[in-house]
Amino acid sequence: MGEMLRLDNITKSFPGVLANDRISLDVREGEILALLGENGAGKTTLMNCLYGQLKPDAGQIYWRGRPMEIPDSHAAVSLGIGMVHQHFMLVPVLSVVENVSLGLASTRGLLLDLEYIETRLNTLSREFGLEVNPRAVIWRLPVGAQQRVEILKALYREIQLLILDEPTAVLTPGEVNDLFAVLRRLSARGVSVILITHKLEEVMAISDRVTVLRDGRVVETVKTSDTTPHELAHLMVGREVIFDVHKPPLKQGKIALEVQNIKAVGERGALALNNISFSLHEGEILGFAGVDGNGQQELEEVLCGLRRIREGQVFLHGQEVSHYKPDQLHQLGLAHIPSDRLDRAVAVKLTVEENMVASHISKPPYSRRGILNPKAIRQFVQHSISTFNIQTPSPRAAVATLSGGNQQRVVLASALGHQPRVLIAAQPTRGLDVGLTQQVYERLVQERSRGAAILLISTELQEIFRLSDRIAVMYRGELMGIAPVEKTNVNQIGMMMAGVRLEQQEDSLP
Numbered sequence: 001m002g003e004m005l006r007l008d009n010i011t012k013s014f015p016g017v018l019a020n021d022r023i024s025l026d027v028r029e030g031e032i033l034a035l036l037g038e039n040g041a042g043k044t045t046l047m048n049c050l051y052g053q054l055k056p057d058a059g060q061i062y063w064r065g066r067p068m069e070i071p072d073s074h075a076a077v078s079l080g081i082g083m084v085h086q087h088f089m090l091v092p093v094l095s096v097v098e099n100v101s102l103g104l105a106s107t108r109g110l111l112l113d114l115e116y117i118e119t120r121l122n123t124l125s126r127e128f129g130l131e132v133n134p135r136a137v138i139w140r141l142p143v144g145a146q147q148r149v150e151i152l153k154a155l156y157r158e159i160q161l162l163i164l165d166e167p168t169a170v171l172t173p174g175e176v177n178d179l180f181a182v183l184r185r186l187s188a189r190g191v192s193v194i195l196i197t198h199k200l201e202e203v204m205a206i207s208d209r210v211t212v213l214r215d216g217r218v219v220e221t222v223k224t225s226d227t228t229p230h231e232l233a234h235l236m237v238g239r240e241v242i243f244d245v246h247k248p249p250l251k252q253g254k255i256a257l258e259v260q261n262i263k264a265v266g267e268r269g270a271l272a273l274n275n276i277s278f279s280l281h282e283g284e285i286l287g288f289a290g291v292d293g294n295g296q297q298e299l300e301e302v303l304c305g306l307r308r309i310r311e312g313q314v315f316l317h318g319q320e321v322s323h324y325k326p327d328q329l330h331q332l333g334l335a336h337i338p339s340d341r342l343d344r345a346v347a348v349k350l351t352v353e354e355n356m357v358a359s360h361i362s363k364p365p366y367s368r369r370g371i372l373n374p375k376a377i378r379q380f381v382q383h384s385i386s387t388f389n390i391q392t393p394s395p396r397a398a399v400a401t402l403s404g405g406n407q408q409r410v411v412l413a414s415a416l417g418h419q420p421r422v423l424i425a426a427q428p429t430r431g432l433d434v435g436l437t438q439q440v441y442e443r444l445v446q447e448r449s450r451g452a453a454i455l456l457i458s459t460e461l462q463e464i465f466r467l468s469d470r471i472a473v474m475y476r477g478e479l480m481g482i483a484p485v486e487k488t489n490v491n492q493i494g495m496m497m498a499g500v501r502l503e504q505q506e507d508s509l510p
Contacts, residue, residue, distance in 0.1 A: 003065070004029050004192050005050075005161060010059035012045055019045040021216040022059070027161065032183060032193045034203040034224070037213035038236055038433045043196045044086075046213070047163050051083045052076040074103075082154030083163040088146050092139035096132055097121060100153050117156070124155050128185050129178075142498075143291060144175035151182065162186065165196045170291055173461065173494030180206045198236075200229040200434075201462065212236055237433045245441045245466050248449055252469075253282025255318075256422050256453035257303070262312030264302050272298040274477045276312070280422070285444065285454040286482075287468030289461060290497055295477040296457045297339060300426045303455070304336045305329050316422065330359050333421030337411055337428045339457065346407055348400035352392050353381045355399050356414045384413035389439075405432055416443060423447060426457040441467060461490060475499045 005027040012020040019042045027033050035043050048054040050061060052070040061068050063079055070076050076083070090099050097118045104113070118134040125131055130148045138146060147167065154162055164183075168176045183193055183206060195207060203210050204224060211221040212235040219235045233241040257280040266272030272295050280286050290296055301307035303314065305326040314322045316332050326336075346355050357366055357377055365376040381395045388409045392402055399407055408430075415423065425444065429437040444467060448454055458464050464471055471488060473480040473496035481502020483492070496502055 002029050003027075004031075004063075006062040007046070007050065008060045008062065010046060010049055010056050010061070012042075012049055012054060012056050019216050020049065020056070023213070023216075023218050025211045025218060025221060027192050027194060029192060030187050030190045031209065032187050032195060032207045034207035034210040035194055035196045035213065036198065036200075036203055036210050036232060036236065038198055041213040041236075042216040043213055044165055047083065047165065047194065047196060050076070051081060051163060077157050077159065080158065080160035081163070082157060082159035082161070084147065084150040084154065084165065084167060086165045086167075086169060088150055090138045090146060090149060093137065095135050095137055096141075096149050096152075097134040099138060099149060100134075100156050120156060121152055124152055128155065128189075129182055130155075143170045144172070144178065147171070147175075147179070148182075159191070161192045161194065163194045163196070166198075167195070168197070168199065168202060169459070170293075172291060172497040173490050174498060176202075200232050203232060204229060214238060233434045237435045239435060241434050241438060245438075245445060247445050247467070250469050251283045251449075251451075253284075253451060253453075255279045256282045256316070257455065258315040259303075260313045260315075262302060262314065263310045264298055264307055265310060266298055272477050273302065276477075276479050278472060278479065278482060280453045280455055282421075282453050283448060283451045284469040285448050285456055285467050287456045287458065287464040287471045287485075288474060289458070289464045289471055289493055290474035292459045294474045296426070296459075296474055298477070299474070300336075300339060300424060300457055303424050304334070304338075327359075327362075331363075335359075335415040335418065335420030335423045337415045337423070337425045339426035339430070346399045346410060348407075349398060351396045352385070352390065352399055352402070352410055353377065353395040355410050356381050356384055356417070359414060360418055380417065384417045387417075388413045405436060408432055409436070412440065412443070416447060419450065420447070420452055423452055423454045424457075425454060427459070428456070429458075429460070429463065437463075461493065464493075465490070473497055473502075 003026055007023060007025050009022040009024055010020050011022055023046055037043050045054065049056045050070065052072040052075050061070060068079065097114050100121060101114060101117055121134045130152055132145050132148050132152065138149065151162070167179060171179065186193060197203060207224045209221060209223055210227070210232065212219040212232060214236060230241065259276055259278050262273055262276050263271060264273040276299065288296055288299065298307060302309055305324050305328070309322050313320055316329065316334060321329060321332065357380065360366055365373055367373060385392065385395065390409045390413065391406050399410060402410070429440050432440065444454060456464065456467055465485060468485050470482055470484050471493060472482040473493060475497060476499070480496035480500065483502060
């Protein structure tokens with residue numbers, strides 16, 4: 001295979017951050033190259049430099065052996081480089097064929113062009129297994145079909161190199177398999193693919209080679225068949241990572257949280273939760289799976305007092321708390337790891353110390369009768385910094401000065417450091433490297449063993465299966481079913497994620 005692309009010492013910095021530090025890599029014709037690294041490793045920045053959306057500070061891009069300047073995405077496409085972003089660049093109210101036509105020069109009159117484009121799209125669809133109706137309106141299509149439209153847009157423009165930025169983040173397991181089949185067809189026809197990802201299992205399943213980035217630098221490029229997930233994880237984080245989670249046998253206690261037929265509306269006034277009912281027991285982890293945007297965030301907010309319930313009831317330890325505020329729920333022993341760290345989890349202008357005790361400051365031992373106990377606060381914060389390995393110059397440093405991973409550690413310390421009776425853990429490992437992710441898993445299992453009731457919301461299926469005792473699936477605001485983890489598998493969960501309801505709902509373990 002000949003060399004299609006070479007990046008030579010690409011460097012890109014932003015104020016206070018060196019995002020890409022002299023990165024060099026190459027891509028061969030018909031190759032699937034995985035660009036692997038944790039959040040913040042510099043993967044997307046590098047590809048945006050290649051796609052003309054950012055200008056490198058230094059370094060050279062070579063396209064088929066020739067040095068190239070790529071001032072914008074139009075120049076990239078004209079060379080034969082296409083990119084499917086994590087958040088799709090489609091106009092929802094237009095049809096598939098109209099979206100593909102955007103930006104193309106009209107030579108035969110608009111209606112004739114659309115007719116020609118539709119014919120060509122049907123041919124491409126059959127050739128690459130990208131089934132989609134050219135006349136369908138984008139907003140009516142499921143996410144997997146919208147992604148196929150983005151790929152068709154690129155193929156229509158006869159791209160030779162396709163960049164995919166975290167393409168499986170919004171897909172069900174079945175849609176992931178379909179996407180990988182498409183990528184193999186592209187590769188077989190000589191189209192090269194760069195797959196930006198942080199998921200080790202995807203790298204092993206689909207790539208020919210993998211380039212690992214860490215802290216903006218290339219650590220190593222290896223042939224996928226010559227490596228292992230453990231070796232790749234070590235390259236990603238710079239230390240040994242253990243993937244096993246030891247989960248003791250379940251000791252199910254009383255019902256700690258009960259939800260009965262709740263309905264709630266989303267930001268746009270449409271029904272986001274529709275007749276959701278389930279129970280969560282002491283000493284268990286109930287995992288909520290589903291493609292992001294199917295009601296998980298609204299469920300999180302309802303349970304934590306951040307969103308009003310239209311109908312239904314919520315009970316905490318037998319006490320109705322349907323319309324309680326967050327501080328009232330905290331008083332009853334409910335803790336929350338929010339999915340949105342910056343908006344909901346931390347106050348970036350406050351100190352590490354203030355963030356850790358903010359939700360508990362009105363309770364002993366931190367205060368009595370309105371008088372603070374500085375010694376107790378200091379002891380808890382110092383213990384938490386040590387326990388959660390928070391890298392901070394001082395407990396009184398502003399959280400804004402900490403890295404994203406250390407901000408998440410502060411969130412975890414605040415939520416887990418006070419032995420909650422019920423924990424709502426939403427995307428608890430988002431933005432964390434694989435090493436810290438393992439520590440979070442172990443801590444959640446410890447809380448389970450202590451008797452805490454844990455509701456885990458995650459878009460990472462591997463995480464759901466590793467930690468959960470039962471798995472629930474959300475689809476378009478409805479509960480598709482709940483099943484004990486040992487009685488289900490990825491295929492069944494994937495079908496529910498696509499809207500197939502479980503015939504017999506298991507809302508309790510045998």
